[in-house]
Amino acid sequence: MYVGAIDQGTSSTRFMIFDRSGSVVSSDQREHEQHYPGQGLVEHDATEIWQRTQECVAGALKKAKLKAEQLSAVGVTNQRETTLVWRKSTGEPYHNAIVWNDVRTADIAKELEGGKGPDRFRSKTGLPLATYFSATKLLWLIRNVPGLEEDLKKGEALFGTIDTWLLYNLTGGTNGGIHVTSVCNASRTLMMNLKTLQWDETLLKSLGIPKACLPEIKSNSEVYGHGAKGGYLEGVPIAGILGDQQAAMFGQACFSPGEVKSTYGTGNFIMMNTGTEPKPSKNGLLTTVGYKLGEKEECVYALEGAVATCGSAVQWLRDQLKIIMDAPQSQILAESVPDNGGMYFVPAFSGLFAPRWDSSARGVFCGLTAYNSKAHFCRATLEAVAYQAREVIDAMGQDSGVTLSRIKVDGGMTANDLVMQFQADIIDTPVTRPVVPETTALGAAYAAGLAVGVWKDLEEIRAQWKMDKQWTSKMGNKEREKYWNGWNKAVSKSVGWEGPSTSHSSSSGGLGTLGWFAATVVVGAAAATAGWMMGKGKRIKILGGKITIE
């Protein structure tokens, strides 16, 4: 018995085939182009994503020497919030998809507050008003694509997140393709009511979004449709849809309240299972749907801390600063120095997400002296991953009252020992990686397999989770405190960079209470304009968002 999973992520798409033991049988992965049409803008060509998806499916089936009919089911997992609209009559997108970390909608998010603050819709949706969520992106499209509003009202223009787009195309597109989304993806749009698990008429009215364009909300595990005739998955039940972070939580078998996973990919997303009642956050986290296994099953909720920039900062070291050739080299370079050399980096390329939600924050390197080398830039970038995660984990502890005994980790960056050790050090909690690191795809496969009886229940799935490696803290309290204070000083330089700070959470770091003693401060930003800045003995050139060190 085999189950497939399409994992459509921010940087790439994978198709993975698993056997009944949850082991990987075959995998194929393709990148798609990242479009950056301006400062803070990130777009994907949805047609390219569909093309890559088909190539991956064909590639993985070929490598495994399997035919589609040998797959019992296929699950879909996707980058969440990324928004697109397409024509029902032709299947063509009206515009590139606007990606979750695009910040063009800062003004729209502010406008939606209507004088009532960023938490105006939080009690219904569990979300603050921020650029991150789909409704702000859909409103931007409505305001900027001529004729779209009329087409949306008529039902000619269909809205979808990436799961919806893939399901539509997998099941036939203009030839009978279904228009559905999963409850956990819908919970990221600002349009779904967390209690009713349906689109909320009052919210839609406040937002000015017509219901006719929205997909039907389905559970995370049921047969939605079958692969279309003539497609690579012809006849195969498409039976699971989970947003990628929910899929990772599911693949990590976090089925009991209080269990936490942290995924280190393009961004970093930390989720805690909070059981069958939505848990409000007072500390800047998101209340969201974890999973719902079938129409009649209870919904399991989660608290989530989303950090926008994680592995993408490593890609930036590679592609923009060009101080590493590839991601694994970041560890080698960072390990070539004994510590951060006093340097900190706040990678607020998309502002700061959880727990601060400050869209005005921008990237900051600080604490430099002439002693610092590119190795310190690299080390500071990697360490920033762990500090950002600690902010979320501290907030999670405050919101849930749970003291964590461990965190289950996954995602591309868990290959980096230095990051994982520093993570365990800075949170003083064990960090545990499973044998199958592709938990996102595995979670989607589990959801699909459960719907068609490949796996019996959650206990059977839990029994398949096996530990590969665990990191425990080797750092003393005094040292941890020193680093944590340094990080918080750095963050205080990042917030409000693009204007008044929009931060609206009581964060865990004691911002503003610390003085600033660094000998040399270098402030850069992905969105920086042209200019030169002088460090002692170093020149840092910032030009059109590209930084070079000479």
Ligand SMILES: Nc1ncnc2c1ncn2[C@@H]1O[C@H](COP(=O)(O)OP(=O)(O)O)[C@@H](O)[C@H]1O
């Ligand atoms: N050894 C490594 N050290 C640091 N970062 C890494 C390493 N390997 C992968 N990454 C980062 O992890 C990310 C890819 O992880 P992945 O889980 O595939 O992301 P996504 O699902 O968001 O596409 C990339 O941003 C890459 O820079």
Ligand SMILES: O=P(O)(O)OC[C@H](O)CO
């Ligand atoms: O594609 P990833 O792994 O970066 O995940 C993106 C998230 O789903 C955005 O919310």
